[in-house]
Amino acid sequence: MAVERTLSIIKPDGVEKGVIGQIIARFESKGLKPVAVRMAQLSQAEAEGFYAVHKARPFFNDLVKFMTSGPVVLMVLEGENAVLANREIMGATDPKKAAEGTIRRDFATDIEKNTVHGSDSLENAAVEVAYFFRTIEQHGYAWKK
Numbered sequence: 001m002a003v004e005r006t007l008s009i010i011k012p013d014g015v016e017k018g019v020i021g022q023i024i025a026r027f028e029s030k031g032l033k034p035v036a037v038r039m040a041q042l043s044q045a046e047a048e049g050f051y052a053v054h055k056a057r058p059f060f061n062d063l064v065k066f067m068t069s070g071p072v073v074l075m076v077l078e079g080e081n082a083v084l085a086n087r088e089i090m091g092a093t094d095p096k097k098a099a100e101g102t103i104r105r106d107f108a109t110d111i112e113k114n115t116v117h118g119s120d121s122l123e124n125a126a127v128e129v130a131y132f133f134r135t136i137e138q139h140g141y142a143w144k145k
């Protein structure tokens with residue numbers, strides 16, 4: 001098992017619904033520790049840059065509009081297999097298809113307003129973490145068995 005870091009975002013709908021604490025508690029209870037946390041209101045340029053891979057998708061403009069509509073919570077989560085573990089805790093993109101007990105099943109509104117973002121690969125996680133956090137802003141834990 002490898003200790004990884006991944007980027008998590010509590011999207012504007014999650015902040016608006018008042019479930020920041022419940023979401024972080026789910027990560028912590030499943031072994032993912034926040035090593036960097038910041039609240040921010042993304043500018044259009046910041047959101048477009050972050051979602052650049054989706055630029056050609058039909059939902060791109062709506063996604064940028066949604067992600068800039070209110071504050072978000074940016075987090076780096078650290079833990080064993082953090083990238084995949086985070087995706088499992090989040091659930092499927094469409095909350096109607098998300099498994100029971102996942103964040104999206106329990107809190108998301110729809111396929112767009114789906115409460116959380118999580119990096120989808122270790123490679124993208126490194127890019128996404130660096131997009132929002134300098135190394136000095138990431139606080140490691142001692143991983144002792």
Ligand code: RTP
Nearest residue numbers: 059063092093111112113114116117118119120
């Ligand atoms: P995320 O990147 O936010 O963790 O979500 P994901 O991997 O599960 O889904 P992805 O395909 O990367 O899509 C990014 C975000 O775009 C919005 N979306 N809207 N209207 C639509 O059909 C649609 N499809 C995707 C969602 O906010 C999705 O999380």
Ligand code: MG
Nearest residue numbers: 117118119120
């Ligand atoms: Mg994605």
